[in-house]
Amino acid sequence: MVNSEASQVKIKARKVTVHYGDARALHGIDLDLNANEVTALIGPSGCGKSTFLRCINRMNDVIEGCRVGGAVSIDDQNIYSDEIDVVELRARVGMVFQKPNPFPKSIYDNVAYGPRIHGMASSRAQLDAVVESSLKRAGLWEEVKDRLDAPGTGLSGGQQQRLCIARAIAVNPAIVLMDEPCSALDPIATAVIEELIEELRRDYTIVIVTHSMQQAARISQRTAYFHLGNLVEHGPTQAIFTNPENQQTEAYISGKIG
């Protein structure tokens, strides 16, 4: 599954630390994430995996008292340097959250929101095309093409989540971060999203936080196990789930520590 020849490092984290006030949440993470791969971040609650995820698009900046140290670079550019435009960064690094959070707007406007504020479409026809292609890539087009004016919040949970994915990819990001994107969905909607993730990785680098070991095993090429703010083990997913090197990883994936 992991094609080492083709894999190219997209995101490079070096000595990444995060403090919330005086509490240190990450203790110096070194991690390379490959382009066009799905990397799953796993670990018990409070292990730092979501904190790490939020370092990749500087979402931690908006949390009061949060300090990030070390460096995270995307395509060898440090995203914590002063020249970085954070708004532009968040267009390059899209994010999908645990609970589907469509804007209280129409399906169309949800997807068109990003391209509009980033000035990515110069005509209505161009915007229509972006909305259509984004909904198609998110696997939602056939289900909503006849009711684009209907409110996004009226869709089912699984559809809402795909709408959020369409919204994230409408601004043409390089990376999509997903923080437990299926934990509020039923198994069918989950399977649809998982299938979608597999398709999306052709165009995007995907980093997903999940509490489901089976989901990590099903959809990711690499898995990173976090525990108490440290990266314990990182490797090809099939190795992590069949024969992990670290005893702590083994205990976690086998359901021996909570």
Add this chain to the structure above:
Amino acid sequence: MNENHIVSSFDEDLAELNQLVARLGGLAEQQLAAAVDALENRDASSIDKIIAGDAELDQLEQDLNDRAIEVIAMRAPMATDLRSILSAVKIATVLERVGDYSKNIAKRSLVIINEETNRAETISLARIADIVQGMLRQALDAYATANADLAMEVWERDEEVDELYTSLHSDLLRVIASGHEQASVSSHFLFIAKNIERIGDHTTAVAEQVYFQVHGEMPPEERPKADASSQIGESD
């Protein structure tokens, strides 16, 4: 890994599979011992029981397969847990085969039970049977205690079995080739010896599974192979 699962019934499921393997192992050992005893003591009285006992082994293997499928489906095991279930299934298959060979030994013993066999050959066969029984016991102990080092000792002991078998094989072939009146008995004897030698091979497969379960990979090198009987058969 001594830690228990948070869901304790998962531990119970795994323990149950281990117990099923232990029961299968005990039964396979019994069947082999009974077959060897029947042959060595020229005692036909236990042979029907051995043949009937094989059906019990078959059923037990089936039960273990069914339980293993349920545990995999219900628990979605990972890493060591997954390997131990897979090993249990594979070892059960091997033990069922040991039972088949034991049954075959018993059936052939019945044919030659009233015949004279050469004393040296009988002693040689008893020696092979003794080693193989010891190997089987040790392999099952290695499984029960998840001891990969012990398992590898079993693996290595098979070399001795192969050497003894190769030697016995050529002795028996000589008798068969001579057209001696004992040729028919010797051919049965040869098959019995082959069955016991095959049980030795299967026992090494149990040992390999124990190693795999512990280390997550198969043993590093090819097992030393000393059974040259196939080459001898061709050149003779």
